Amino acid sequence: MPEAVFQLKCSCNQYEWGNQGSKSISARLCSKTPGWDKDEQGKLTDFEIDENKVYAEMWFGTYPVLPTYVKSTGEDLQDLLDKHPEELVGKSLQKKFGHTKLPYLPKVLSISKALPLQLHPNKNKAAELHKRDPEQFGDSNHKPEIAIALSKFEAFCGFKPLEKIHSLLQLEPLQSFLPQPKPTTFTNATLKHVVHTILSASKSAIYDAFTGLSALSRSSFGSDTYIKDLIPRLAAQYPTTDPGIVVALITMNYLVLSPGEALYIPADGIHAYLAGDIIECMARSDNVLNTGFCPRPSRNSVDEFVEVLTFDPHDPQGAMLTPKPHEKAKLGKTMVYRPPLSEFDVAATELAKGEQEGLAAMEGPGIFVVVKGEGKMKAAGREEHVGEGSVWFVAPGVETEFEAGNGGLQMFTAYAE
Numbered sequence: 001m002p003e004a005v006f007q008l009k010c011s012c013n014q015y016e017w018g019n020q021g022s023k024s025i026s027a028r029l030c031s032k033t034p035g036w037d038k039d040e041q042g043k044l045t046d047f048e049i050d051e052n053k054v055y056a057e058m059w060f061g062t063y064p065v066l067p068t069y070v071k072s073t074g075e076d077l078q079d080l081l082d083k084h085p086e087e088l089v090g091k092s093l094q095k096k097f098g099h100t101k102l103p104y105l106p107k108v109l110s111i112s113k114a115l116p117l118q119l120h121p122n123k124n125k126a127a128e129l130h131k132r133d134p135e136q137f138g139d140s141n142h143k144p145e146i147a148i149a150l151s152k153f154e155a156f157c158g159f160k161p162l163e164k165i166h167s168l169l170q171l172e173p174l175q176s177f178l179p180q181p182k183p184t185t186f187t188n189a190t191l192k193h194v195v196h197t198i199l200s201a202s203k204s205a206i207y208d209a210f211t212g213l214s215a216l217s218r219s220s221f222g223s224d225t226y227i228k229d230l231i232p233r234l235a236a237q238y239p240t241t242d243p244g245i246v247v248a249l250i251t252m253n254y255l256v257l258s259p260g261e262a263l264y265i266p267a268d269g270i271h272a273y274l275a276g277d278i279i280e281c282m283a284r285s286d287n288v289l290n291t292g293f294c295p296r297p298s299r300n301s302v303d304e305f306v307e308v309l310t311f312d313p314h315d316p317q318g319a320m321l322t323p324k325p326h327e328k329a330k331l332g333k334t335m336v337y338r339p340p341l342s343e344f345d346v347a348a349t350e351l352a353k354g355e356q357e358g359l360a361a362m363e364g365p366g367i368f369v370v371v372k373g374e375g376k377m378k379a380a381g382r383e384e385h386v387g388e389g390s391v392w393f394v395a396p397g398v399e400t401e402f403e404a405g406n407g408g409l410q411m412f413t414a415y416a417e
C-alpha cells in the first residue's frame, strides 16, 4: 500500500522571461524544498539557486518535460500513480478521463518580462498539431489555464471591447492595419482580419506603427492612457519590430491584478503575461502557439493562430475568475478558484499565526504547495511539518488539518475529482 500523504521533489525551468536567481519566487520555493536539478551530464542532483541563471516556472505535475518525484523514494510520481490507480488517482477521475495521469499541471511562475503572445489550442486543433509535429506539440490535449496573483500581476488577456479597438485603430499610425475599404461596422471578423494583418506585417511596417504610436500624446489613447506608459517598457524588452507589441497594446485587455485576484484563459484565448508572481494551473498539456514577444524563428503560423482564436472574453471583467468560499473547508479559511472545466480547481488557504483549517476528503488526488510561512499538518494518522516551498501529494479520501506556525501559512491546492 502506498502512503496516503507524502512530500514531493519538484524542479524549475529557466525560460528567459523569468527572474534572476533568488529574485525568482519559483527558485526560492524550489530551493527550500528537496527539489531536483540536472547536472551537465544529465544526472539528477539537488536543486541549488545559481544567481547567474533566470528561473521562470516551478512545476508540480507529472508532465514528463519536468517531472515530480516522491521525496522519500525518488520514484517518478506518475509511475507511482500508474502502479496504484485505485488508491492514488481514484475511481471518479479514471472514469472521467480514461487514464491514470494527473489531469492538471500546477506551477509557480515568476515573470520579469512579457511571455510570448500565445494561445493554447482546443482539443481538435491540438490533436491535429500533435499528429503533424509530435516534437513541437507533445500531446493532443487542450490547455485552458488559470493564473492567481501572488504579487502585483500585469497581464494582457482577451480582447478589448470592439468599439474601443475600432476607435484606437483610427489613430494615424495604425490605419494601414484596417481592411480597405474601411469598415463602417467593426465585428469579430474585422478584428480577426486586423490581428492577422498586424501579425503578418513586415518588420518595417511594425517599426513605423510603433514609432508613430510613441510620438502620440497620452490623451490620444482615450481612456487607455496606460498605453503611453507601456510603449517604452515593451520596447525595452523586445525589438520594436515585434508585432506582439502592437497587438497587445491596441487590441488586448491590460489587467493589473492584486494578490488573490485571478484570470481564466479559455482554450484558444489570446494572452501574454507581463510581470509578477503567480500560481498557474492548467489542464495536462504543454501545447502553445506563439506569435509575438519571441524571435521570428520561434513563431508559429499566423494563419493557424488566427484560425482558432476565440473572441471571448471581450472585456477585462470577462477575464477575471472570482474565488468562492470552499465547501470542503471546515473553518472557512479557504477559497476555491473554479474555472468552467473538469480538469481541476485550485483551493487557496491562508492562515494567520496559530489559526487552523480542516479540508474534507476529496474523491480525487490533490497537490499543495506552501508559498509562505509554515505549520503542522495532520493527515492519515500522522503529523507533519509543512514548510515554505514544500509540496505534498494527498490521496483521494484523505482528510487534512492544518495549523499555522508563527509566520502564518499560505498554501494552494490543485485537485480534481
Ligand SMILES: [Zn+2]
Pocket: 118, 120, 145, 271
Ligand atoms: Zn499560457
